[in-house]
Amino acid sequence: MKRFIVFAIILSVFACSTNQEAEFSLTNHIPDDTEAIILTPNLPEFIENLKNNSFIKESKFGLQERLSSQLQFIKHLNLRSKTGINLSRISSETMVYTITTKKDSALVVLDSLQNKSVETLKEDGVELQRIAIEDDKFFLYETGTTSIISNSKTKILDIAQRKNLLKSETFKNAYNAADPNKTSVFLRNSAFKKITGLFENFNFPGFRNFSEWSILDLDITKSEMKLNGISLPGNNSFMNLLSGVNPKEAEVAKVCPSDFLSFYSVNFSSFDSLEKNLNNYSKDSIAREFPEILQYVRELASIKLKSGNLFVLNAVEIEIAKENLAGLGVEVENYRNTPIFELENPGIFKNPIPELMLIKENRFYGIVDHFIIFSNEIDPLKKAIADYQNSNTIAGKSYYSELTSSLSSASSILMVSRLPEFYASLDKSPASEKLSFKKNSLAAFQIISEDNFAHLHGIFSNSEGQKMNGSGAEQTAYFKLDAPVNLTPYFFKNHETDQMDMAVQDEKNTLYLISNKGTVFWKKKLDSQITGEIHEVDLFKNGNKQLAFSTGYQLEVLDRNGNSVKPFPVKFNEALTQPLAVFDYDNNRTYRFVLTQNKRVYMLGPKGKSIKGFDFENAKANIVKAPKHIRLGSKDYILIAEESGRLNILSRQGSIRVPVNENFNYSENEWYGYDGKFISSEPDSNLISVTQSGAVSRKNLGLADNHRVVANDDLLVYLNENELSINDKRLSLDFGLYTDPQLFEIGRNAYIAITDLQAQKVYVFDINAELLPGFPVYGTSKVDIANADLDSKLELIVKGEENEILLYEF
Template sequence: MGKIFGKQLAFLLFIPILLGIFGSCDNTPPKTGTLMDFVPENTSVVFKISNFENLQADIQNNSLLSKFEKTLPYSFFTEKAALLKNLHPTSQSLLCINKVNDSVSAYTYISKQTKNLFQLDSLKNKTIETLTLDEQSFQRITIDKEIAYSAIIDSTFVVSSSQQILLDILNRKTERNETFKKVFNLPSSNEFTALIRGNKVALNDSTKAAFTSWSAMDIAITPESFVASGITLATDSIPQLLNVFEDQVPQQNDASALVPTDALGAVSFTFNDAEKFQKNLRKFRGEKEAVQTTGIFGSVSEVGSIQLKVGSAVFLKSIDAALTADALARYVSVKNSFREIDIKSFSEPQLFQKTFSPFITSKNENYVFQLENFFVFTESEITAQQIISDFQNNNTLKSTSYFKNTATDLSSASSLLIFKMKGEFSEAISGFFNVKSSAEIDKISFDEFPLAVLQFSYDRNFAHVTLSCKEAGAVAKSVSGTVSEKFNLKLDNAILGNPQIFNNQNNGSNVVVQDVTNKLYFITESGKTLWSKNLDSPILGAIEAVNISGNKNLAFATKDAFYILDRNGKEAKGFPVKFKDNVTQPLSVFDYDNNGNYRFIIVQGKEVLMYDKAGKTVKGFGFEKAKSKIVQSPVHIRMGNKDYIVIAEESGKLNILSRVGKPRVSVSKNFNFAEIPIAEEDNTFVVITKENTKERISQDGKISSQKLDIGTNYWFAIDGNVKVTLDDNLLRINGKLAELPLGVYTKPQLFNVHRNTYISITETQEKKVYVFNKNGDLLNGFPVYGTSAAFLGEGNGNSSKNLVVKGDEGNVLMYSL
């Protein structure tokens, strides 16, 4: 299909769109008062920005956009812009881009004037001059050789890199189109919104076609992805390609099941009325003569092209393969066979160009073969053989993790779907960033971005649009509602155990995770690894957060040692405590009075060792050894004003002890302990046995038994007044049933975050993470992608929450709630 996007479509590749409603032009000067009234005439794009400083950071941290740090308009956003980096708006601001010529763009920044918006007093290497031109007074500001022009107009601060643009604004030569005003005033809760003047689409090397009119969009930028969605509008006053989908219902796109993973790109478009679609295309092309092809395309719902390194291909997806084969019969004859697939010669190679131009312009499809309900036309037998091989080997785009990741942002049905693969989107990107030469763009590698997708779904006189471009490592599913992906970090090796969140009151949220080489990583909330530490063996159970001398520390045990590390990875004084005999249970941490006077319990087979926060053995603890192997980590339970230490033995004996290790409750019955930890419920000790019996022991030793009618996958957990049970796919939270889809689930976990209790659970086959509140309600935006049990903790903010979970092998995912 040639180069789908040219430099004029650059904004469409990177900025999907909201609805704009057209009106007539108004040549009267605007009434000033809103930011919109100062938008320069003929602006190419207007960015509406709620938090300018946050946006600058987001763009700098984005692994795709940051590649263009030496280009425009990227430099307008970054802190490297000497003037813009000194702006500190407290409300919405606008950044307008005007194209001066093919290689030069000018910016104009607009914001309400506030006291601290733009302070130059402390800056060095600055010059400020007051100029008067055409009876208009303004300032010329020079900072580190960067020149800009500014003025305050009706309490609005305007600064531009172009003197002429500022003069035009002072003389009320601004964007007056009523359609722009209506688009500008569309409501949006997004912090970063862009409005785009209609652009032409470069459909091939020699032809450009008008595609759409005024557009608007919301953009979401994370360190590894650039995702946006919205609506675009075409007008009937001039021919625009979007209108060829009029009266067509978007159909399901299945091109990803055919496109080889090493393709450079593909295009898919759909229709439900082939004859009407062709009529619309002829009208767009200005043709009157009809091409009689509906016999072939009447049973087709999807058409497209694939660009490969070895050539190109055109494909049809039939809703009735037998009908399509019959319609094609007069054009084909058997040529060869490859892997039991007939490759036939095709006598009408110009058919697709005649029928579907400008979507398809190639004229050399000389061969055809059938793969299930796809009919594929290629230029050569070599290309045919590659597509057949990849299809049979399931080596197609649909099977990749990065497509599955991207597909969650897309609708299953659309009018037009465009794939750019293997970083082959530099033409469009260079246009967006106004790169001055192809040599400059050629120096930038996009290999880590295997797929960019642009999707249009026609709906009456407009189209919904979605764009998704993500780094290969960003394999988490896109999320909606109140959940967003913070980072996706790939470690050098597979992950051992589950990642956890470690909260530090001064440094927000961190992640701790161990890999299969026993290396421990400490990762910031932004996905940066602060340090790593090689350990002797795997960590047993969870890492505990303890507060020692006013600082948060990590406490855990391996089979050989007991560690306490500070947040810099340094070992606390007196640690690690090394052992000759193996540690057999995860570390238990008791803080009886919540005053930081910790007791750390190490289990070695039958023996119990108690340490203080200095790594010294606590003297006077009377329970040193059980009569049989200890099968669970000891538990501290407080009832009323009494403390109990509970220790379960392999023999079935339950020891309920005082703080000093003396027997406190005598239990006359032995139990066949399951893995479910002993818990407290209604001032009784609760034991769940392997025989699915719930045993309650009162503080005076009385026992009551209840036979549970449960399945094979059962779990019981309780925290304060929140009780959770899982019975196969039946999750109950304080008695409220949440029936989950059938699957294999991790144990439900309870987390206290910002004084609220949350429950997380993961379905490991479909790789979906669910989070519920204590009322049994699924939180907005869930489920999200994840492959392990998930951990919740406090985020960097008064009410923000973070969730960390495994992604694909070796990947750590953090979401923000």
């Protein structure tokens, strides 16, 4: 990594100098072994930009002390003209430099210095000065209008005698392409090999013989460094591989998990052109054979994750590509509706193009959209599939979009790294090295082939503001049950930690209580499946929470240790026909447990005894929905719907409070309180409204028979086939098989969740019908939403695979 940032190291050295002024002419005085050249029209401004860059200012590089000690004297120079800094032996312990600028009588300021010496030397007819300022020593030679400073007397003598100077037509072409108004860096291929060792960690071998010369113009701000330039190839340079191969858009970010370490992508419009160049480049007498599938792809990519590596093929003909893979492996697992195959020959895609990408063996592969993803381990492949389904890829992050907006839309090669994590994954750096990366710091380098040269674009972004921009739904954990999940998972308050645990039941009637970190507190075998929801209650009004629910024949209340709270359970001789309803009229934890057996209603108090004074016991016909408590203004109502179509709107005592003279053809939707009225719907598309005086009205919304409605005091939400309406704001979803919309009120905000069981996607919207960032995510059931831990973000739990619970944060 330190070789990757040596360029920034070199630049940062000058940030230690005081503001100066500069100008110079470059090409007549460059030693022929120069590997890197920094050319700047305004050295003081360049130094100031370096000093203000947060990364350089806050970081400490391993090589910084050595370079600073060699170039510390720059602060004593009046570099007021265009300045060139030529560097050679850049990877050695003592770097050789020559600094060239316009001759100035005030170039070296010595008057105010105490520890100084100036000695005039004459050697081989060349007169020069050896200057010592404190611990810094250098040589100064002046000729015509030019001043040259170096730590090497040999370099000075060679320049004076016009020996061993750079004479390269390729360099001259690169120099002519430089923007004279910007700071530019010229890099020889030997410098690329020495200072860009990081690229080897991308599985990219190209910089071993990348090009003869490259030039990069620099733009440095407080939080970014941008590089834009060109590379000019020499004989048999790597760049020749891309000649005539048109660039394409890199799409690997669409399947790259957002917590990746790095990715490297090669893009081409036609593999035929690339294949021809590869054969010419290798100079083999026999044409090489490539996997046939490469004819149907336009991108090869390598992704590094903390858990392993991925190799990705981006297919333009995915069905043909699938046929090409058929018979090469067998399906070993179906993960989230995505088959995972194991290759019979894991080495079939090993180093298919070693000049472009170093790929190891890959045993497994899966296909998402038009991407074929390979891995030698199954877990990284599952992670890629899960993050793709959860929309948790780097392409969906705003900080990535902002970074790549500075790049071209089409690439021949694109490399991106997530710097803090990527740096941490490499070999440990010396203790003296400290790099100050901010969260979500990214670096990107792009190569775009064009005729006989290549465009280069790079950006390093270290912006503090990206922390907020990267927010969105992310899967933070998953939990496995012993048997398939049967019940929507529910959050349950843990009064000991002030966080939320999770309650869920499996198909074997076992109820689990699990912490939000995955610790299973207990498992309890129940008599049958829980019907309806799990309710959170506080029977003793002391903040200690209990779980209340009904099963087929009993009402149960459990404490957080899984023990029944006496006198529960309350058992019934006949089956309960509707789920448990829990009323808390005044939000004072004086609970009413309401249960139904056909026509009969039971209302029990916190001690499991029947509530005296509740007179409604028997309906005229079977009750078709769990009794519902609705509060409109300051008045309480209990709604009981009968199979006959009769609607009973009762007082707390069970007497008729609102007489309703009409019968209804009920849909599967419940009754809700909305806008001061009671609302539900009929199967024939009518929205029913009943006033508090019993007046009935109907509004034809053109709803299909299977529509779903949910509401609260201020929000009316309904799903009609694939159209979701939130307070008359409508949006079209993909056609699918959807759960009922769920409405969550958390603090001052409300959220609407809905799951497409067919596509296995969970959507969460705000009250303005805007999909929240990071959604949809993978899920196969209804959800529960709460602030389950101690931070400000919300959590969502949902069933994943058949015996899996997923936890998301957003």
